Amino acid sequence: MHVVGILLGTGRRAFDVxxxxEVFSDRTDREVPRADLRLLGAQAVIDLDEANSMRSTHSLRSASEVDLLVVPGSEEPLAVPSPSEVAAVANAAAAGATVASLCTGAFTLGHAGLLKGRTATTHWRYTGDLASQFPDTDVRPRDLYCGDGNV
Known part of the structure; x- marks a missing residue:
């Protein structure tokens, strides 16, 4: 079974989560193999924002056990993510997981060192900021998505 983790944290966009x-929920009725979906967080309950809380199913330490880690965007993408979230992303990649970000989650990948020498994109409003913060990344402002190796 494919293990998919979604990174939870304060300020992560509830929409992205x-x-x-939804994408990785049970699709066995459509003959898609079921994924073991894990919600990774530093605490049992994560306040994503003022209106949305979510219960984690696994700790951030278990990020190294996933096949795919999804990093949702942040409400404040220019804020430095927590060290525990950055470590979880780096540990997942080091363990061989594919790491994917949605929208401004690319900044967390950058802080984890995963964008160095790679192609990346983010929300059009923040592509200049991504390029400035991570100058060793080939930021593609016109791309909706891109992939480079396991990122």
Whole structure:
């Protein structure tokens, strides 16, 4: 079974988390193999924002056990993510997981060192900021998505 983790954290966009949960939820009725979906957080309950809380199913330490880690965007993408979230992303990649970000989640990948020498994109409003913060990344402002190796 494919293990998919979604990174939860204060300030993560509830929309991005919901989209990832929907994409990787049970699709066995359509003959798609079921994924073991894990919500990774530093605490049992994560306040994404003032209106949305979510219960984690696994700790951030278990990020190294996933096949795919999805990093949702942040409400404040220019804020430095927590060290525990950055470590979880780096540990997942080091363990061989594919790491994917949605929208401004690319900044967390950058802080984890995963964008160095790679192609990346983010929300059009923040592509200049991504390029400035991570000058060793080939930021593609016109791309909706891109992939480079396991990122």
């Amino acid at each position: 919901a989209v990832a949960r």
